[in-house]
Amino acid sequence: DTAVSQTPKYLVTQMGNDKSIKCEQNLGHDTMYWYKQDSKKFLKIMFSYNNKELIINETVPNRFSPKSPDKAHLNLHINSLELGDSAVYFCASSQGATNEKLFFGSGTQLSVL
């Protein structure tokens, strides 16, 4: 069983569309994250949720809205997609809020045309 699974793996869409990426973890972890890895390969944290509560919200446009229906799920909804949103988005989880060890999903390659 995959520990952290995210879907879809690839997402190709037009500018201005709205899209969602789903993430689920079966590790029983309390904390989940969304990271963005751009073309220069920098991995940057976007959001962090601990037990469904938002604990980190980096300078991310309001078009990005995370939703955590329960501690095993953290979805990412993006409105009005822009060219600059093209990147690989990784979901991750860790046992506690102090993210000692991160377990990543396999990533979603988002391409905005």
Add this chain to the structure above:
Amino acid sequence: RKEVEQDPGPFNVPEGATVAFNCTYSNSASQSFFWYRQDCRKEPKLLMSVYSSGNEDGRFTAQLNRASQYISLLIRDSKLSDSATYLCVVTDTGGFKTIFGAGTRLFVKA
């Protein structure tokens, strides 16, 4: 100054070689330190934690120097399968935020 800086490489080494990567971090109050490995088009995976006393896991040795704000990773007897990008990772004072370096690319050749 970037929060976590690494030499991007690439490092091209023959099989069996010993290779060392360095990383510096800017926040002296940083709490935890790690090396992650990322294969091409894959997710990052934890390689090892880094402690001030130094720690070893098989062919891999990690070292932390808090005074110099410097982290290192030594790989002995390199294998073809070691080819990957190695990410230096630091958590902030509270441990809530994880900061990744841009990574060092390693190519091990036969």
